Amino acid sequence: MIADFGFGVLVVTFLVTLYSVFAAIYGEHKKSGALIESARRAMLLTWPLLTLAAGILIYLLITNHFEVKFVYEVTSKSMPTYLKVTAWWGGQAGSLLFWSWLMSAFASLVTLRKWDRDREFLPWVIVVACITLAFFLSMTTFFENPFAKFWLDSAGNILVDAQGNAITGTFPPNANVIPVAQNFLSDGRGLNPLLRHPGMIIHPPMLYLGFVSFVIPYAFAMAALITGRTDDRWIRITRRWTLWAWLFLSCGLVLGSRWAYDVLGWGGFWGWDAVEIAAFMPWLTGTAFLHSVMIQEKRGMLKHWNMLLIILTYDLVIIGTFLTRSGILSSVHAFAQSPIGPYFFVFIVFTLIASLGLILYRWDKFRSETQMTSLLSREALFLLNNLLFISILIVCFWGVFYPLISEVFTGQKVTVGPPFYQRATGPLFAALIFLMGVAPLSAWGHSTLKTLGKAIWKPAIGAVIITITLFITYTHNPYAILGFFLISMVILVTLYEYWRGAFARQKAQGENVFVAFWNLTKRNRRRYGGYIIHLSISLMAIGILGINLFQVETQGTIGINDTLKLSGYTLKYKDVASWDNTPAGVNYTRATVSIYGKDGTYLGDLHPRKDYYYDAQQPMTIPGQLASLKDEVYVILIDWQPINQASTTFKIFVNPLINWMWIGSFLFLFGIIIAAWPDQDPERVVVPAQNQLRQTSAAD
């Protein structure tokens, strides 16, 4: 009964959304402020409605209503309550509802702002946001209804059709049904064990938050195109949205990587799986967009480019969601085959054609306000930055679609795995890191090798010194040496820029160093937040470089008190135990190993585990990890052979430098918060003119 009510709420929300779209279009056509306001209110209404629907679904999940098909598929009695709540996005139908809920939340947030200066945008923003929302709601309502129930007769038999499939649906089935005795509805199938992990709880919401927030800048871009207001007003309004969207998407990707590293037991954090790439592609265009809009704001250039980038980002978001659910790609992440694939496809076609058509129609209205005069100017380097991001996108896109193309045209399936991506994107990422180091020192407008050289020679010398030191002490691997050189360039340039600004400020204002740093950042949050973000990316690059170039592994079967050695570490097998946790429905096999360092120093005990979930009939491999700045010892329990005291198989990885990746990601978060923090009102500070001149660097 409650499930039916929930479904009813979904239907009503869908109708309200449709109304909002048409009212906004018609209101704009008739120039009726009242109609547009009505459309806005309708859009605001969708959020409480969807919250109600979501609340009902969560209630059903928590209270074990297994006659609801979705509840049966993703929960089981042995799951703790918090996991049952997060099972909301643990399956196709629920996750679509979650997407819709977020979309309506953001659309409502955006309409709550002051619209006085941008009244003409409002109807079109509503239209675009609501069309997107309506699409996802229609998928939920008509095809992937989370409230669909199994039908039972009065005796508790489940009704199946002639093929033996259980009947689900909102309306009572017709006569051709066969009651079949069942007891499977007494307990659910349970969430995929891989998802029953605290880290996994936050990764999908973060990713969806990122995806959905990018719809808002897109909506404003479309509004700008439709109304012909092709100045950069739409960018200014959505600047903060873009930053937060980028933050969420980046967090989602990093969290997914950390989870894969901790729980999957493959020894790495990124497998270049098709669905990982599907989420990565909008991040690439989103990052390019983030940088590129700065040029439009500062120099009034690249207007077409920015439009194209946000259109690409939006469509890649939809395509990414489509790829995961359509069944055309093979992936460990993919949801089960679903009939919504073709409808997603139609929606993608529609949005692509509409967006491209609009931008071509308005092409001439974009006028570049200034000129690009030098290949080394900051504008040109930003353009190069865009080219590199798009190139990486092309590589990823090809890697994802080549198997599909091969299958369609030759009937032969191929697999594009990590070696392709590493070889093809490696040089491109290296070039990006190089740009991260050089671009902050370039000047807007005119720049020559000489001016750039003057700005860069000090950090460059520092980077060379660091690289030579690493060559002598750490590695001779040429790729690593190049990588370390580029990374140290970025770090030194960023610190140098920070120091110069603080130093100038200190001299001008007489503040002490720390206050100078603080005020510098406070006054120019975007730039210095950006520098912190660059710094954090270079730290992450250290981790990525370490694990990709220097990871070593070994596997061996040993008995109690035997040892395995790898890379200077010794692993001594101490003990193993196996027990059931019946309420949770899991069987644990847990080994204890001791790790010793190069000179025999005892470093600690690790407990690699294998968890077997009875309801889902799936094992999980939880590694034991010994983390340090220089590397991480990562031990997994392997069950190629039976696990017992006499012979247990362990696989050891030593992942050098990997923890810099996670350190970098924390700094990244910090940097974005600084960059996105609202600027306070500018202070009235009287600063002598000469000092002001000195303060500005060549990079201003």
Place this chain on the structure above:
Amino acid sequence: MTEELTSQRRGVPIWVQVTVWVFLVALLVIVAMGLQRAQQGTVQPGEKIENFTLNLFSGYEYSNKTQVAMQELRGKVVVINFWASWCKPCEQEASEMQQAWSLYQPTGKVVFVGADYVDTEPEARVYLKKFGITYSNGPDLATKISQYFRIKGVPETYFIDQNGVLKYVQVGPFASVQEIQNILDPLINQ
């Protein structure tokens, strides 16, 4: 992407527009084809089965030949069973399949063929020995045949009549020999 700021203010050149649209349409067409392929089920009854060849394990030949071609089986009812040694449901029907074979083999009107899907020969032999299977069996090399039939999993059994037309598809294991007989008898007598 390029902003023509001088006299060419007529927008994007035609050749660029055409290229972009052509490329986009091509991509969408390919995705549509991929989608259609993904949504397609197995080969359905009524379709004519083209010729394909199955290599056979030694000891499981057909008429002393190490290969059997679909074409040479015309005139008989063909039962193709896709299985694998690692497939638990396959074990449920293994003895039933062998029983059915021993029932129909004397008539000479039916041929049972096993296609081993993505398996290793040693394990396959263990499986075949365990259930005492005697009908022709061989590995589906490079999964060509299973891709042709568009199987969704194992076990699946395809019944082809004397004229090479697919008549029945069984997805999942058979529960009894009677089920197999119910399908085969009408086919033999048609």
Place this chain on the structure above:
Amino acid sequence: MKKILAITLLIIILAGAFASIVFAQTKIPTDDDVNRIAKQLYCPVCESTPLDVCPTEACRQWREMIRTMLTNGKSEAEIKQYFVTQYGVRVLNVPPNPWATYFVPGVVILIGAALLFRGFQLWKKPLATVSASDKQEAQPVQQDEYLAKMEEELRKRK
């Protein structure tokens, strides 16, 4: 005496060589040897799972098969070729045809770079010829924009 010594030495050397050959043949490949090859293959049945980490029974059998083939002296290339013959090209972790794989994205990127460069050349016109005609058309909007921009720049300079 010397002759006996020489022959004994020869026998010892030959025996040692023979023993080492035999020893090499019966030495069982380690898990690391198996993993080195399994890493380059994908599980033929599971979705996108490399063969060295795949937990299923079937994958265990495939890894044992690799071990057997290594014991029989097969090379890495031969083992990979065997998998391809048995299960199709998709079992390799990169497509066998490097041309199609790297050529297409390479060409697209080069075209993009060329277009960009060309656009950049077109862009580099003297400022004077352009801004004059520009100003006439966009005057009123630009004034507001210009003022707004100036205010923002001043604020930023602080």
